[in-house]
Amino acid sequence: MNAIHPPADIVDLEQRVSLFKDAMRRLASGVSLVTSGSPDHGHAGLIATSVVSVSMDPPTLLVCVNQSSSAHPVIDACGAFCVNLLAAQDRGLVDIFGSSARRNERFKVGAFERTGSGPLRLATALAAIECKVVEAFSYGTHTLFLGEVTGIHLAPADRVDPLVYMNKAFHALPRTTGG
Numbered sequence: 140m141n142a143i144h145p146p147a148d149i150v151d152l153e154q155r156v157s158l159f160k161d162a163m164r165r166l167a168s169g170v171s172l173v174t175s176g177s178p179d180h181g182h183a184g185l186i187a188t189s190v191v192s193v194s195m196d197p198p199t200l201l202v203c204v205n206q207s208s209s210a211h212p213v214i215d216a217c218g219a220f221c222v223n224l225l226a227a228q229d230r231g232l233v234d235i236f237g238s239s240a241r242r243n244e245r246f247k248v249g250a251f252e253r254t255g256s257g258p259l260r261l262a263t264a265l266a267a268i269e270c271k272v273v274e275a276f277s278y279g280t281h282t283l284f285l286g287e288v289t290g291i292h293l294a295p296a297d298r299v300d301p302l303v304y305m306n307k308a309f310h311a312l313p314r315t316t317g318g
Contacts, residue, residue: 167305170224170304171222172185173204184245185210187204188304200288209239219256220272227300230311254269273286
């Protein structure tokens with residue numbers, strides 16, 4: 140039987156953090172490559188599972204970026220980002236953009252194209268959603284960037300095979316067609 144931890148049992152912060160990580164590993168999430176940059180600031184990118192649709196009017200996304208990420212100051216300075224929803228075929232990019240040791244390989248692998256707002260978009264992404272930062276909030280170790288959508292690029296409806304992260308592993312969902 141699984142252990143149940145009522146609030147009184149997890150008063151220790153270290154234990155609460157550990158249990159929280161275990162709980163969040165059970166949440167299946169789509170995997171995104173968040174890019175930002177400009178000729179003046181260079182380009183940066185990070186792998187994120189913390190991307191949330193906030194509003195439809197105006198269309199707005201929220202991305203949560205660790206303040207220690209190399210992409211954080213670039214997003215902050217440029218005021219724009221692009222959320223690239225990764226397809227299963229883009230799994231190799233996760234290793235490159237998820238490792239600071241492989242930073243020099245970023246944007247050299249994959250088909251990247253310029254966007255009108257500055258960040259690069261991944262041509263093979265299921266969707267690439269360009270955003271301008273309208274608000275930024277610092278909380279704990281992260282900054283929450285609210286981005287109003289300025290552009291959207293969609294893969295063909297017959298090619299929807301998302302990459303998903305759950306329980307410390309990446310998974311490919313079967314290809315589906317749009318309806």
